[in-house]
Amino acid sequence: LKQFGPSRGDAQTETSPRPGLKEILVDRPIHEVIADAVEALADDPEVFQRGPNLVRMIRNEKPPKGLKGTEGTPQIAPIPATRLIELLSRSARWVKERMNNDGEPILIATDPTGLHAGLVKDRCDWPGIRILERVTEAPCLRPDGTILQTPGYDPDTGLFFLPNPGVTFPEISEHPTIEDAQAAATTLLDLVVDFPFARPEGSEEKDSPHTYAWLASLLTILCRSAIDGPCPLFLFTANTAASGKTKLCDINALIATGRKMPRSDYTDNNEEMAKVLFSVALGGFPVVFLDNVESGGALGGSAIDKALTSTSLNGRILGASEMRDVPFYAVLFATGNNVRLQGDIHRRLVPCRLESPDEHPEEREHFAIEDLEAHVLSNRPALVAAGLTIVRAYVVAGQPKQKLIPMDFPAWARLIRNAIHWATGFDPCATRAEARDDDDSAHELARLIAEWPVVCAGEGKDALTTGEALKAVKRDPVTRTSRYEAMHEVLVGMSRNDDLPPSKTLGRRLGKHRGKVVGEGSDARTFARTIKDGMTRWFVQPIPPRQAPPPSGSSGLSGFAPGYPVTKTDFFSPKTTVGGGDEEGEKKSVFRGEWLGANPLNPLNPLPDPDSSIPAERVTDAPAEPETADAVLDDTADAVVDGSWVVTSAEPPCGGCWRMDCPWCTPTDDDTLEGGAR
Incomplete structure (x- = not known):
């Protein structure tokens, strides 16, 4: 109290300065007081901002509602108003002006109030306070492809590397080769040699594609901070209980975090599922799995779909009256036996299936690694290094394009899927075709x-x-x-x-x-x-079968001819980036229009109505960089009618390859017109 100034009962004694702290005079306009308070908080090592909240890091001891197994996990938590009062008090010297017995103004110590804390908390704009994106307990890949290896806060990325107590990680090479990546993949795959990964019927391959789906799930956790977009859900299914689904999930979490994976019982109640997922987002948990989808039950729903297609979730924070958006970067896992899929979930997951040949898998003996979990924990630093080596080597090599069928989650595919295919020759998404077979909606249709x-x-x-x-x-x-x-x-x-x-x-x-x-x-x-x-x-x-295009250069056609005129609003999604690369999934070729007349050179490419008033001049605006759908159509349109393009023949950026996996040349589900025309 002497350091801060007078006691509460001695209002006439002047205060002694508190060295090194900013002085905040409360007898001023409140906006000036709050601005000074935020400036003082910026120097407090406990205070961060994340989304619309002031937050801190805590070691979670009590699991959030709906979650289990989070004890000891570093959690990002909103700072309560009462704690914020303490932090404001220790971050600055709060004073007010009073008159002493001689009528002279003096400064006496005071405390920040709940009003001050509330106004600071609700400000949603805190200049100078550090942004906290995620907390990691292991080295990880930064968005620029380099490896974060130094413990502490990384101001360039907003990541905080908080190693588990007593754990030291080896120095990971920033310049690994493809041989290093292949050796690292072997190290990780050796962990799971005892799991009965399913094999495609009639396949003679030594390795199952489901093995590489598991590898993708591990690398996704380790490299989540480098993926600029949503990630798929990883579904671990089996033909019978006790096959090892949960253990595979826990192995991933033991490597990435040093503890088993947090879990929540799966529910098909979308409202309850949304609350669980919002708790995961609010706490900044890196991974969670939805345990035991009912045997033969269906997985899917709007809550999970939203979590898999967005990098933020909306919900109500305890103590706040309004709804707020919170960043969501958790990697989702789900387990179940013979799980069915509903809605669009089959497009948003990577399945990994186990098929045990044993009636009672839990009674199996003789494993290559007897105590797998203990082995993983004792070798955890080397296993983390192996996982990061695979992806870092791919980045160092210039991220060579991989000729794979496009999919949702393009950012994830460009990094994780491509890195695994580059290093091993196996596509971890080859299992997705089996997911379509489990799609209830597709069967119903x-x-x-x-x-x-x-x-x-x-x-x-x-x-x-x-x-x-x-x-x-x-x-x-x-x-x-x-x-x-x-x-x-x-x-x-x-x-x-x-x-x-x-x-x-x-x-x-x-x-x-x-x-x-x-x-x-x-x-x-x-x-x-x-x-x-x-x-x-x-x-x-x-649906009429698609006819092959005429040879390139035939009668003025360049080898690419949409089935009918193309309009500006229907050809592309707005501002879709145009570019090559089989792995890119951002672009969609969605053709719609009206049948306007027969084209003798190509029946599937009708000509515009000759009686229509189509301007003769072409639009030749120079395309911007990077090239956009607008620019491509502006440059290739035969005419513009009422602000829409009409294209009767044009060469797409792919050159008119007509490959079935080309997003320019292959119709999508949305290509069917009214009346069945395509």
């Missing part, structure tokens, strides 16, 4: 497309409303000889009460499937609709 024409034919109509279809199926007795038995089974699957769904439910489901193509070549089909007199009728539309 395939069966609807197969059975809808049966009902239409049975009713003597080309198309049916949902009400007409339900009435026909309900009228027809469901017996072994029923014409509509298969359709009845499909429709009951849409209902939650083992009965036919309401007409509106069926209509919404058909609307969701409209335009999606099932089958290939001459077997390709899609759902289409007609609307007349306010009634929507549905039918199954065959």
Whole structure:
């Protein structure tokens, strides 16, 4: 108290200066006081900012609601108002002006108040206070591809390297070679030789692609800070319990954090799942897995989809009345036996499947590494170095392009997927084709497309409303000889009460499937609709097979001819970057337009209506760098009508390769036009 000034009972004694601290006079306009308080807080080593919050790092002792196994984990936590008062007090000398007995002004010590703390906390703009993005307990890859190896705060990235007590990591080479990467991959893969990774039917490969899916999951945790975008979920499934799904997840976490992976029981309640995921985001946890999806149950839902397609989540913070966005960088895992997939989740995960040949896998003996978890902990520094060596070597080599089928999560694919393929020759996403087979939505669509024409034919109509279809199926007795038995089974699957769904439910489901193509070549089909007199009728539309383009240079065509004129609004997503590289997934070729006339040179490339008023001049604006969709179309459009492009023939950036994996030349699900035209 002597250092700070007078005691509370001695208001007439002048204070002694507190060395090294900023003095904050409270008898001023409040905005000036708060600005000085923020400036003082910037020197406090405990205080950081993250998103819209002032935060600190704590060693978590009590798991957030819905999470288990987080004890001891470094957690990013919002600073409570009461703690903020303490921090304000220790960061500055707070004084107020009073008159002494002689009528002279003096400064006496005072305390910051709850008002000061509240105004500082709600400011959401704290110049000088360090930004904390993530906390890591192991060396990690920075966004520029270099390795963060020095403990403490890294101001260039906002990362804080906080090693586990007593753990020392070796110096990791900043210039590894492909041979180093291959040796590192072998070191990591040797850890999991005893796990029964599934093999594709009839495959004679020594290594299973599921092994490399596991490797991708580990490298994703170690390199998450270098991935500028969302990451896929890693789904560990098995044919039976006790096959090793959870242990594989824990091995990843033991390497990356030194402790087992935090987990949460999976629920298909989207509201509850959203709360769990927001807790993960708020705490800055690097990884979490959704434990034990019910055997044969379905994985998916809006909460998980949002977490997998965004780098922030919105929720209510304890003590705050408003909703706030919080950064979300956790890598998600899920486990379950024979898990089914619903919605769009199959596009947003990398599956890793185990298939044990044993009836009771838990009774198995004789392993290459007897106590795997103890082995991992004792060799953890070397294993972390091995994982980072693979990706760092790929970066040093210039990140050579890998000829892989494009996918969602382009930033993740460019770094993790490509690095593994470059170092090992295996694509960790080769398992994703199997995920499509487990997609409930795809199965439902395939069966609807197969059975809808049966009902239409049975009713003597080309198309049916949902009400007409339900009435026909309900009228027809469901017996072994029923014409509509298969359709009845499909429709009951849409209902939650083992009965036919309401007409509106069926209509919404058909609307969701409209335009999606099932089958290939001459077997390709899609759902289409007609609307007349306010009634929507549905039918199954065959998709004409794509014809090969004419040879390059034939009759003025350059080898690339969209099926119909292209408009500015429909050709691309806004400002989509144009560029090469099979691994890039940002660009989409989405063609829509109207059939305006036959083109004798290419039936799939109709000409504009000759009677339309199309300006003769071409648009030749110089493209900006990097080249954008706008610039490409401006430079290649045959005409512009009402601000939209009309392109009857153009050469895309790929040169018109017509490869099936080319995002310029291959239609997407959105390419189907009204009436079935493509």
